[in-house]
Amino acid sequence: MLIQIRAPIIRQVFEKVAYEQWSGRKLYHWLKFEIHFTTRYGKPLALSNIYRMLQRPFYHGVYEYPEESGHWYTGKHKPIITKELFDKVQEQLNRDQIVRENREFAFTKMITCGLCGSGVTAQEKYKKQKNGNVHRYIYYGCTWAKDLNCKCGYLREDALIESLINLIDKIDLNELGLKNKFHDEVMRYNRFQRNVLKRPGNEKSESDIDLRVYAKYILKEGSMVEKRELLSCLRSRLIFKDKALTLEKAENIDSRTA
The missing domain is CATH 3.90.1750.20 (Putative Large Serine Recombinase; Chain B, Domain 2)
Structure with missing residues (x-):
């Protein structure tokens, strides 16, 4: 048989x-x-x-x-x-x-593969060092949902964050779409200074804080929820290709992968 x-x-x-x-x-x-x-x-x-x-x-x-x-x-x-x-x-x-x-990761469902148009997923890897310590790494790569043979490759989360930070330096501030959220954060900080610390003189205005610096801080030190909120504010789609991230208008990639 x-x-x-x-x-x-x-x-x-x-x-x-x-x-x-x-x-x-x-x-x-x-x-x-x-x-x-x-x-x-x-x-x-x-x-x-x-x-x-x-x-x-x-x-x-x-x-x-x-x-x-x-x-x-x-x-x-x-x-x-x-x-x-x-x-x-x-x-x-x-x-x-x-x-x-x-299992949840900070940047899944927020990025699109630039080769086939699939989503980008994440997986954990553990590597044992010579001294016996075990390090945890997170890698992002194509889900292969639209092309099982996609050769997009993988990018470690720390490198992905650096790529995002480089994008923050280059894009128009309006692209960040953060002004409303940024305003709310400044107001929350000032309420904390007045009502909890009783330091009304330490209040900040929005002009005192650089929006790019704020975005970079969220990427480096923010919670998973804060990072996802930040990326959801972007007005263009994040594209992963050649082990780097770029911004592309949604209609461009839609027409390419249709």
């Missing part, structure tokens, strides 16, 4: 998820570009097909008929994997889903 010929690769797919915590996208690239594994019709497996494969009990010897009927049968085919391996993969898939739903 064809399924038995393909069985060693299918088994590896399950093992890489269960024991090496591979993601669906990593499996996709491995199957397509490294071992050139295809469907029976000679086409690369789509990402959705990979996830469907990982969730099919058929591979450990049982099947449901009709689907979603609750009636399960033991197949006559030889199982490719054990029930234990299948269950371990389901646990990993569920864990990955929970992590994706609960």
